[in-house]
Amino acid sequence: MSKLLRTGLNAGEAAPMAVVGGEGVYFHLADGRKLIDGSNTGGGLGHRHPAMVEAIRRAADTPVVNEGWTWIGREQAADDLMAIAFAGEEDWVGAVRFCISGSEANDMALSLCQALTQRSALATRERAYHGITGLSRNMTVQPQWHGGLAVHAGGSKLPAPMAPVRILPAPDGAIYGGAANNTPPSEYLADAPRLLSDTAATIIDYTQGGIYYDGAYQDEVARHARQAGSYWIADEVVTGAGRAGRWFAFQGAQSRPDIVTLGKSLGGGAAAVAAVVVSKEIVERLKGTSWQNYGTLRGHPISMAAVSAYLRVVADEKILERVRHLEKLFSRRLLAIAQKHSSVRRVAGQGLHWTVELHGPDWRTWHADTAEVPIASRVAERALEAGAVIGTSGEQTSLFLAPPLVISDREADQLLDALDHGLDISDKERG
Numbered sequence: 001m002s003k004l005l006r007t008g009l010n011a012g013e014a015a016p017m018a019v020v021g022g023e024g025v026y027f028h029l030a031d032g033r034k035l036i037d038g039s040n041t042g043g044g045l046g047h048r049h050p051a052m053v054e055a056i057r058r059a060a061d062t063p064v065v066n067e068g069w070t071w072i073g074r075e076q077a078a079d080d081l082m083a084i085a086f087a088g089e090e091d092w093v094g095a096v097r098f099c100i101s102g103s104e105a106n107d108m109a110l111s112l113c114q115a116l117t118q119r120s121a122l123a124t125r126e127r128a129y130h131g132i133t134g135l136s137r138n139m140t141v142q143p144q145w146h147g148g149l150a151v152h153a154g155g156s157k158l159p160a161p162m163a164p165v166r167i168l169p170a171p172d173g174a175i176y177g178g179a180a181n182n183t184p185p186s187e188y189l190a191d192a193p194r195l196l197s198d199t200a201a202t203i204i205d206y207t208q209g210g211i212y213y214d215g216a217y218q219d220e221v222a223r224h225a226r227q228a229g230s231y232w233i234a235d236e237v238v239t240g241a242g243r244a245g246r247w248f249a250f251q252g253a254q255s256r257p258d259i260v261t262l263g264k265s266l267g268g269g270a271a272a273v274a275a276v277v278v279s280k281e282i283v284e285r286l287k288g289t290s291w292q293n294y295g296t297l298r299g300h301p302i303s304m305a306a307v308s309a310y311l312r313v314v315a316d317e318k319i320l321e322r323v324r325h326l327e328k329l330f331s332r333r334l335l336a337i338a339q340k341h342s343s344v345r346r347v348a349g350q351g352l353h354w355t356v357e358l359h360g361p362d363w364r365t366w367h368a369d370t371a372e373v374p375i376a377s378r379v380a381e382r383a384l385e386a387g388a389v390i391g392t393s394g395e396q397t398s399l400f401l402a403p404p405l406v407i408s409d410r411e412a413d414q415l416l417d418a419l420d421h422g423l424d425i426s427d428k429e430r431g
C-alpha cells in the first residue's frame with residue numbers, strides 16, 4: 001500500500017492509472033497502453049516537447065538563485081512575456097512577478113488589492129474555482145474544496161471564510177443546453193453595484209464550473225468594478241498563454257483588467273510556474289512602497305527558462321491559429337455528440353477547453369463523503385477503453401476536455417470518439 005496521501009478531482013479511493021512516460025499528446029502507462037491525454041490544463045505543449053526538454057536541460061546547469069537576487073533569466077522571462085504574449089497591450093500593462101502555482105498567484109493578487117484599497121471583502125462569480133490556498137481558496141465557491149473533509153451535505157461545518165465573499169451571477173453561454181432566453185448581463189448584473197461596493201477586488205475566470213468567456217459580461221463586470229473602486233483581476237490561470245485561442249481570453253472584449261493571473265501552461269508543462277501581471281497604474285501606486293511577499297523558490301532559473309521557451313514555441317509554431325482551428329472542430333463535433341446522447345445536459349467551451357455536463361444530481365448538492373463513483377467518472381473510465389483520458393471537474397456530473405495545444409486533427413477526433421463511447425454508459429443509466 002502506497003504511503004502517498006492522494007488527492008484528485010474525484011471522490012473515492014480508486015487509485016488513478018499509473019503513468020510511466022509520455023510523448024506528444026500521449027500518456028504511456030505501466031501496463032503498456034498509450035492513451036490520449038485529453039484533459040491536462042498544465043500540459044500546453046504535451047509531453048516532452050523537444051524545445052522544452054532542451055530548455056530545461058540547459059537550465060539545470062544554472063546557479064541556485066532565489067527571488068531576492070537578480071537573475072538574468074528572470075528578467076528575460078519577464079521581457080519575453082511582455083514582448084510576446086502582451087504585444088499590443090503596452091498602453092496599460094505594467095510589470096510581472098512570478099510565483100509557483102495558480103493558487104499562489106491569485107492569493108498574491110487578492111491580498112495586494114486588499115492592501116491597496118484597505119478593504120477586505122472580495123467578489124467572484126458563481127461556480128468559481130480560484131485555487132486551494134489562502135485567499136484563492138476563500139474565493140473558490142464550490143464548497144468541496146475548502147480544505148476540510150469535503151463534506152458538503154453531511155453536516156460538517158465549513159470553516160469561516162478569511163474575507164467576506166460576494167458572488168455575482170454567471171453568464172450562461174453554451175453551444176448546447178443553454179438558457180432559452182438570453183438575458184443581457186446588464187439585467188442580471190443589476191445588483192452588482194451593491195455587491196461590489198465594499199470589495200477590494202473582483203476576480204473572474206473563464207472556464208470553471210463550465211462558465212466561459214462572454215465579452216458583454218466581462219465589460220459589464222469591469223465597468224461595475226471600476227465604479228465601485230474594486231480592482232478587476234482576470235484569472236487566466238487556465239485560459240491564458242494560449243488555451244483560449246488568443247494569448248488571453250479577456251482580449252475578446254474592450255475592457256482590460258487591473259491584474260492578470262497566469263499559471264498552468266505558462267511553463268509549457270515542463271516547470272511549475274505562475275505569474276501576477278499588474279497594470280501600469282498599479283506599478284505607479286507601488287512607487288515609494290514595497291510589495292513584500294518574497295518566496296524562496298519563486299522565479300527559479302528552471303521555471304524561468306521554461307517560460308521563455310514556451311512563449312517562443314507558441315509564437316514560432318503558430319499555436320494560437322491551431323487552437324482557433326481546433327475550436328471549430330470541437331464545437332462542431334461536441335454539438336453532434338450532445339444531440340446523440342440523451343445524458344448530455346449542456347456543452348460549453350472556448351478554444352481548447354470544453355465542459356460537458358450530464359444530467360444528474362445538481363452540482364449544488366455535491367458532496368464527497370461517498371464511496372460511490374460519480375457518473376462523470378464512470379463515463380471517463382469507459383472512455384479509457386477507447387484510448388483517451390478525460391477529466392472530471394470535481395462536480396459529479398461534469399467532464400472537461402483540455403488536450404495539449406499541439407493535438408492534431410486526427411488525435412482530436414480520437415479523443416472525441418472516446419467521449420462518444422464513454423457517454424453510452426450515462427445514456428444507459430439514464431434509461
Ligand SMILES: Cc1ncc(COP(=O)(O)O)c(C=O)c1O
Nearest residue numbers: 101102103129130131205237238
Ligand atoms: C481558474 C483557475 N484559477 C486558479 C487555479 C489554481 O491553480 P493551481 O492548481 O496551479 O494552484 C485553477 C486550477 O484549476 C483554476 O482553474
